[in-house]
Amino acid sequence: WLQRLDDSLxxxxxxxxxxxxxxFQEHVYVTxxxxxxxxxxxxxxxxxGAERILFSVDYPYQTLDGVKTFIDSLPVNKAEKEAIAFRNAERLLGITA
Structure with missing residues (x-):
């Protein structure tokens, strides 16, 4: 639908x-x-892109293990999996270790 908006506007x-x-790509995160x-x-x-995807669990309909298995199976590199799993949330929420 974004392409349609770009074409219309x-x-x-x-x-x-x-x-x-x-x-949208610069201001929205998706899961x-x-x-x-x-x-x-x-x-x-x-x-x-991986930098705008956040890890989340659709509890109680999905389990933490199910989401972890899904992320582990994704055809992306380790850095992108880490971005999705926790680094994007750290950056978005200003969390520092």
């Missing part, structure tokens, strides 16, 4: 300096919670 019409998609499937993850990964 070009920069000349909005007066913005960047597209709605780019604004695969509740939809732990590879196609869903690939879609949000392609749109947002």
């Amino acid at each position: 070009p920069l000349a019409a909005t007066g913005l300096s960047r597209t709605l998609t780019r604004t 695969p919670s509740g939809m732990l499937s590879l196609p869903h993850f690939q879609f949000i990964y392609a749109l947002m």
Whole structure:
């Protein structure tokens, strides 16, 4: 739907300096919670990148173990898995060790 917004509301019409998609990508975080499937993850990964995906659990419908297994199985490198699992939340929430 973001592409549709960009097509319907070009920069000349909005007066913005960047597209709605780019604004969304810079200000929104997403989670695969509740939809732990590879196609869903690939879609949000392609749109947002690993730096905008947060770990979460759709409790009580999913378990912590189920989400961990899903993250471990993702076809991304170790740094991206760590970003999704905890580093993005640390950065977003200002958590320091």
